[in-house]
Amino acid sequence: MKLYGSPISPFTRKAMVVARELDLKLTVLPRPEDAAEFRRINPLGKIPALVLDDGSVLIDSPVICEYLNHVGGGKFFPGMSLWKENTGRWKALGLQALADGIADAAVARIVEGRQPAPNDAHITRNMLAVEAGLNALERSKMADPPTIGEIAASCTLGYIDFRMPELDWRAARPNLSAWYAKFSQFKSMLATQPK
Numbered sequence: 001m002k003l004y005g006s007p008i009s010p011f012t013r014k015a016m017v018v019a020r021e022l023d024l025k026l027t028v029l030p031r032p033e034d035a036a037e038f039r040r041i042n043p044l045g046k047i048p049a050l051v052l053d054d055g056s057v058l059i060d061s062p063v064i065c066e067y068l069n070h071v072g073g074g075k076f077f078p079g080m081s082l083w084k085e086n087t088g089r090w091k092a093l094g095l096q097a098l099a100d101g102i103a104d105a106a107v108a109r110i111v112e113g114r115q116p117a118p119n120d121a122h123i124t125r126n127m128l129a130v131e132a133g134l135n136a137l138e139r140s141k142m143a144d145p146p147t148i149g150e151i152a153a154s155c156t157l158g159y160i161d162f163r164m165p166e167l168d169w170r171a172a173r174p175n176l177s178a179w180y181a182k183f184s185q186f187k188s189m190l191a192t193q194p195k
């Protein structure tokens with residue numbers, strides 16, 4: 001399987017972490033410079049994109065991660081629970097959606113900042129989402145063993161540290177900070193650090 005993307009992308013990194021945890025062989029390739037060529041792989045032009053051995057393509061990191069979890073026999077996408085509605089699958093998917101949403105806003109802020117005349121309102125709106133999203137993560141009970149939600153949260157925090165080192169997110173978020181200090185030391189997280 002070939003994965004187009006880079007560990008700098010928190011979405012790509014999620015897939016790399018899942019693949020490593022499940023010992024799946026994944027060749028990670030950079031996004032081709034030729035945008036038209038890449039749109040033949042992912043019409044949306046976004047990373048990650050997973051090309052299967054039969055040539056078919058999966059896009060969007062939640063879909064890619066669930067596929068990898070399925071072929072690797074993983075447990076990062078728990079089953080549904082009738083008795084505990086707030087646990088299992090919906091909790092994991094909800095946490096992933098929150099973490100991915102924070103990453104979307106952080107990526108949008110970084111991209112806007114690179115424009116010749118950045119739009120301040122756009123930056124403010126995205127940073128409000130980042131800050132409020134991090135507050136929600138601070139209140140979240142992280143699962144152990146981790147699910148795709150915890151992997152997504154950790155990849156998002158890694159992206160924020162890498163691209164927004166000036167954002168002192170740890171100061172007012174002791175729970176999240178202590179949790180991430182531990183989670184970021186997992187072998188698969190260390191092996192996929194953005195550089």
Ligand SMILES: N[C@@H](CCC(=O)N[C@@H](CS)C(=O)NCC(=O)O)C(=O)O
Binds near residue numbers: 010011046060061
């Ligand atoms: N929902 C997508 C988001 C992917 C995404 O936004 N990727 C960014 C890089 S971090 C990208 O390729 N952006 C290029 C673009 O939007 O043209 C996922 O989870 O895979």
